Amino acid sequence: MPPEVVLQYLISGLIYGSIYAAVAIGFNIIYNATGIINFAQGEFAMLGGMFASSLSARLPLALAIAVAMVLTALSGAVLERVFLRRVARGGVLKMIVTTIGLSIVIREAALLAWGESVRTLPFFTGNEVSSVSFLGANFSPQVFWVVGVTALTVAALTAFFRFTLMGKAMRGCSASREGASLCGIDPDRMVTIAFTLSAGIGAVAGCVVAPLTQTHYAIGSGLAIKGFTVAAFGGLGNSVAAVVAGLFLGMLESFSIVFVPEAYKDVVSICVLLAVLFVKPSGLFGSRAAGALKDY
Amino acid sequence: MSIKPYLPVIALAVCAFLLPPVLTAAKSAFYLTQLTMSAYYALASLGLCALMGYAGQISLGQAGFFAIGGYASSFIATRNLQAIASSPLAKALDLAGLLSRGTDPYGVALLSLSPWVSCILAVLLAAAVAALIGMPVLKLKGHYLAMATLGFGLVIEKVVRGTKALGAADGLSNVPGFPILPGLVVTGGKAARASNFTISWVVLALALLALVNLFRSRAGRALRALHDGEEAAGANGVDTSRYKLNVFILGAVFAAVAGVLLTHYNGSIGPGEANVMKSVRYVAIVSVGGMANLTGTLIAGLLLNFLSLRGIFGSLDDAVFGIVLIFVMMLAPEGKAFGHSFSSFLRRKGRAG
Amino acid sequence: MSILQVSGLSRSFGGLRAVDGVGFGAEERGITAVIGPNGAGKTTLFNLISGSLMPDSGRVVFDGEDITGLKPFRVARRGISRTFQTVKLSRRMTALENVMIGRHVRSRAGFASGMLASPWAKKEERSIREEAMKAIELLGIADYRDKETGSLPFGIQRSVELARAIAAEPKLLLLDEPASGLNVRETRVLAELVSRIRGRGITILVVEHDMSLVMDISDEIVVLNFGKKLAQGKPREIQANREVIDIYLGEDDA
Numbered sequence: 078m079p080p081e082v083v084l085q086y087l088i089s090g091l092i093y094g095s096i097y098a099a100v101a102i103g104f105n106i107i108y109n110a111t112g113i114i115n116f117a118q119g120e121f122a123m124l125g126g127m128f129a130s131s132l133s134a135r136l137p138l139a140l141a142i143a144v145a146m147v148l149t150a151l152s153g154a155v156l157e158r159v160f161l162r163r164v165a166r167g168g169v170l171k172m173i174v175t176t177i178g179l180s181i182v183i184r185e186a187a188l189l190a191w192g193e194s195v196r197t198l199p200f201f202t203g204n205e206v207s208s209v210s211f212l213g214a215n216f217s218p219q220v221f222w223v224v225g226v227t228a229l230t231v232a233a234l235t236a237f238f239r240f241t242l243m244g245k246a247m248r249g250c251s252a253s254r255e256g257a258s259l260c261g262i263d264p265d266r267m268v269t270i271a272f273t274l275s276a277g278i279g280a281v282a283g284c285v286v287a288p289l290t291q292t293h294y295a296i297g298s299g300l301a302i303k304g305f306t307v308a309a310f311g312g313l314g315n316s317v318a319a320v321v322a323g324l325f326l327g328m329l330e331s332f333s334i335v336f337v338p339e340a341y342k343d344v345v346s347i348c349v350l351l352a353v354l355f356v357k358p359s360g361l362f363g364s365r366a367a368g369a370l371k372d373y
Numbered sequence: 374m375s376i377k378p379y380l381p382v383i384a385l386a387v388c389a390f391l392l393p394p395v396l397t398a399a400k401s402a403f404y405l406t407q408l409t410m411s412a413y414y415a416l417a418s419l420g421l422c423a424l425m426g427y428a429g430q431i432s433l434g435q436a437g438f439f440a441i442g443g444y445a446s447s448f449i450a451t452r453n454l455q456a457i458a459s460s461p462l463a464k465a466l467d468l469a470g471l472l473s474r475g476t477d478p479y480g481v482a483l484l485s486l487s488p489w490v491s492c493i494l495a496v497l498l499a500a501a502v503a504a505l506i507g508m509p510v511l512k513l514k515g516h517y518l519a520m521a522t523l524g525f526g527l528v529i530e531k532v533v534r535g536t537k538a539l540g541a542a543d544g545l546s547n548v549p550g551f552p553i554l555p556g557l558v559v560t561g562g563k564a565a566r567a568s569n570f571t572i573s574w575v576v577l578a579l580a581l582l583a584l585v586n587l588f589r590s591r592a593g594r595a596l597r598a599l600h601d602g603e604e605a606a607g608a609n610g611v612d613t614s615r616y617k618l619n620v621f622i623l624g625a626v627f628a629a630v631a632g633v634l635l636t637h638y639n640g641s642i643g644p645g646e647a648n649v650m651k652s653v654r655y656v657a658i659v660s661v662g663g664m665a666n667l668t669g670t671l672i673a674g675l676l677l678n679f680l681s682l683r684g685i686f687g688s689l690d691d692a693v694f695g696i697v698l699i700f701v702m703m704l705a706p707e708g709k710a711f712g713h714s715f716s717s718f719l720r721r722k723g724r725a726g
Numbered sequence: 727m728s729i730l731q732v733s734g735l736s737r738s739f740g741g742l743r744a745v746d747g748v749g750f751g752a753e754e755r756g757i758t759a760v761i762g763p764n765g766a767g768k769t770t771l772f773n774l775i776s777g778s779l780m781p782d783s784g785r786v787v788f789d790g791e792d793i794t795g796l797k798p799f800r801v802a803r804r805g806i807s808r809t810f811q812t813v814k815l816s817r818r819m820t821a822l823e824n825v826m827i828g829r830h831v832r833s834r835a836g837f838a839s840g841m842l843a844s845p846w847a848k849k850e851e852r853s854i855r856e857e858a859m860k861a862i863e864l865l866g867i868a869d870y871r872d873k874e875t876g877s878l879p880f881g882i883q884r885s886v887e888l889a890r891a892i893a894a895e896p897k898l899l900l901l902d903e904p905a906s907g908l909n910v911r912e913t914r915v916l917a918e919l920v921s922r923i924r925g926r927g928i929t930i931l932v933v934e935h936d937m938s939l940v941m942d943i944s945d946e947i948v949v950l951n952f953g954k955k956l957a958q959g960k961p962r963e964i965q966a967n968r969e970v971i972d973i974y975l976g977e978d979d980a
Contacts, residue, residue, distance in 0.1 A: 160699060164703055178657075185695065344528055354517055355509040589840075590835060590843070592835065594826060597818070601815075604810075606827070610803050619837050
């Protein structure tokens with residue numbers, strides 16, 4: 078395989094890997110705060126891109142993206158307060174099923190609002206034809222944005238959880254809900270913040286890849302599954318591992334065209350999912366306790 | 374012996390024979406088609422009810438087994454063996470009565486395995502797949518189990534959608550009718566409408582009968598104990614892994630049979646039958662019916678599918694099932710385990726025995 | 727004759743040695759009690775015998791057969807029944823149905839015969855019901871048989887669980903703190919029940935905190951402390967054992 082082609086695949090892997098990692102990070106934040114898997118996670122990425130796409134017609138791009146992020150983050154908060162909080166006492170499985178229902182409703186609502194057409198965002202710098210040359214391959218400068226934003230997000234999150242009071246409060250909550258509330262932390266509020274944060278991150282990821290991959294009302298569920306695969310692969314709750322796992326999956330998918338027909342490309346990621354679940358549900362870097370169901 | 378648990382079975386059987394003439398007289402015979410299809414979807418839902426309600430295991434892959442049944446049966450039944458008609462294998466099969474002859478729409482001679490063979494092979498395949506993936510899958514809990522079954526359903530969908538031999542995006546068509554008894558054929562078309570309605574509702578009644586019997590039996594009791602507490606069930610001698618696997622396979626078989634029959638009835642099948650949304654529908658139906666409530670699942674399965682097929686929900690079809698899921702989860706009494714739902718306190722008689 | 731022989735049994739959780747090299751025998755048809763302060767490893771010991779937990783090392787030999795590490799349902803099939811510290815009944819099922827589960831090891835009908843409602847399966851069901859009723863009557867809870875166990879008073883629930891355990895006609899019965907939560911009168915009824923059960927030839931191994939009950943019914947007592955066996959002997963001997971007294975009352979610090 079000529080090196081330019083390898084590089085193209087690598088870059089494609091990088092792009093998709095980053096969005097999978099971002100969705101996975103969103104999963105992890107909510108999982109750490111509540112012990113549940115939020116099936117609607119992929120819809121946040123979709124909403125971010127869709128909102129931004131509509132807003133970019135009237136607002137400057139940066140503002141459009143910022144507003145889209147806020148709108149999506151708010152949707153995450155609303156989702157949690159209105160629906161999930163009421164189901165929380167029914168157990169983990171009930172909440173999962175509720176998030177499945179919510180993801181469907183969000184998707185159908187998006188269909189109603191934006192129709193079936195594919196939407197896109199303008200490139201952040203340059204346009205569709207601008208390209209940067211590197212090692213014989215040409216790719217869009219948007220790729221730098223994708224990598225940069227992902228790295229920034231991970232760094233910001235790590236700092237948030239390690240150094241800020243709220244971040245530490247959230248970590249305390251996930252370790253022990255009761256202990257945290259005894260320290261004056263409101264666990265319910267932490268959960269809402271987790272959802273808000275998660276949704277916002279999903280939105281950012283959705284926006285930053287939209288110029289390259291386009292967006293569409295139905296991309297949410299595919300992203301959710303791949304995001305979960307990545308999160309589980311790295312170890313549920315471990316966001317740094319999620320980035321590594323995300324890039325890995327992105328590359329694997331990208332290069333899978335070499336040995337698997339295009340039509341089966343998605344099967345590759347599902348096989349990874351099943352392999353992880355059957356062999357080591359706690360993921361590469363997870364502990365045995367993480368492999369069991371977190372009790373919330 | 375109390376007859377109360379068997380009332381729904383009797384009701385189904387009565388409707389199976391009474392509705393066609395009644396509807397025909399009311400000039401509404403066209404409802405029969407959708408009622409027939411609804412029965413098959415309800416059959417798949419019953420299988421899932423056994424798994425979710427009684428064994429307490431969620432599955433987002435029920436549509437996968439439905440598709441395995443439908444696709445396998447139609448694939449086998451549409452293979453034209455005319456080319457090897459003179460081979461010893463073909464002659465042996467013919468002697469055993471396992472072949473059927475016909476002509477396709479273009480007048481070309483067709484020699485194929487009889488639909489009974491394709492049906493049985495398809496259901497066996499589904500059971501084998503369930504046995505194979507059931508073992509690792511059922512060791513998982515909660516969201517891992519949900520995801521694994523979801524992954525399974527997705528694999529099936531991607532495979533049938535991406536494989537040319539299975540018709541890719543168009544699916545398989547020209548599926549022959551299925552003569553289940555001399556003179557009784559599972560097939561579409563106005564002439565067979567009434568008889569097929571009866572067939573489907575009788576099959577549904579038999580399936581319900583088997584399940585009602587099961588849950589009143591020793592095995593059913595063990596399942597309920599398992600659902601209420603695996604540790605205690607194990608301590609009382611219940612092989613929990615094997616029981617869970619058995620119910621998983623049972624659910625898969627129900628779905629596969631439904632898939633086979635519906636495919637022969639429609640004469641075709643497409644990748645949409647394996648779609649995740651279909652699996653979600655089955656989960657929604659079982660949830661709203663009351664999780665461990667066979668009658669509730671039956672009614673919900675027939676009703677929701679009938680309304681959906683009649684187009685009442687319009688383009689919001691998927692959304693309706695999503696909303697149903699959310700509402701059921703939110704309205705279910707607080708603190709109850711996954712196996713209960715609000716309709717269970719409306720209908721105490723869901724409890725067997 | 728020891729029908730149950732435990733030797734060198736050990737199990738740790740992380741850094742904590744819950745059971746550390748415990749060995750003892752339970753005399754056939756006798757009542758052996760396992761006592762010790764909280765956290766001494768008593769319930770863990772039970773879980774190791776019944777198969778809920780895998781030991782890190784050691785052996786459990788029952789009726790001449792090595793059953794170490796067998797899955798709980800296999801242990802049950804070999805004739806060991808147990809009750810749980812927190813009563814583990816099927817809350818939605820009636821008392822009778824719960825006790826009928828106890829007969830699971832003594833019956834065979836499976837899925838196929840269940841679905842087909844075959845005549846022999848129905849016959850077996852009738853016998854399961856009869857035997858379950860016998861256990862229920864032995865424990866004096868016949869009035870509650872058709873009530874959902876979730877709605878029953880705690881003491882009755884304990885009796886249902888006990889009925890379930892003996893319905894299996896076990897050779898060995900493991901009772902995990904059967905008197906916890908019972909008042910004095912109920913405890914006396916329990917003592918009488920236990921001796922009636924023993925009268926049927928069932929060996930009993932009981933974990934208990936209620937000292938008077940233990941002294942009253944046991945033939946042999948095993949004392950655990952911090953996962954190790956501290957002492958073993960007849961009730962009178964144990965009562966007089968200085969070390970045992972110390973661990974319960976604490977040492978006098980001069």
